[in-house]
Amino acid sequence: LAKTTQPISMDSYEGQEVNITCSHNNIATNDYITWYQQFPSQGPRFIIQGYKTKVTNEVASLFIPADRKSSTLSLPRVSLSDTAVYYCLVGDGGSGGYQKVTFGTGTKLQVIP
């Protein structure tokens, strides 16, 4: 199983860029890296996904080094509404497209006014 390690919590002021790094040392060749955001009492919401190098969408960027043993989620100019828990997921190995993904404990981001 590809286990992930993230900081438990982070604080940031509004308007700043936030970078959350996730370690996944035993990522498998076919595994993608996916980030989700979760607000209290809601289901996680997809943010971004990548396999290697850099991916950018309208809400975030994902940086993945060549060895793929870590990844960094970058949130530009955070606002109070970005206060949430952020999860880094790596597909749980094997073949056949199984969805046995593993959520870690996530990173609780607190945005301060």
Place this chain on the structure above:
Amino acid sequence: DAGVTQSPTHLIKTRGQHVTLRCSPISGHKSVSWYQQVLGQGPQFIFQYYEKEERGRGNFPDRFSARQFPNYSSELNVNALLLGDSALYLCASSLESDRGKPTGANVLTFGAGSRLTVL
């Protein structure tokens, strides 16, 4: 399009009872998976179903079971409830789960969850 819908949103049961939770995936999504989220922790994988076939099972006792119907909706059943089963139960659907496709590439869309309290 409606998102993933789950019912009931909240329920209270007593120890020893059983519970059935329901999930309707996004239209066109054939894969449904279930997760248990205890307060303060990340979601833990319970089951995944695709085309009515169980594709994956997490480390949960046999008291937990699930099934998927021809319309791709799904039920999660938990028997002989324990206090420790109190949690938010999340259902997620995804577009496909093809064999040979890199794992983790299927984006999950989650419902709002069913909050189960066992007294």
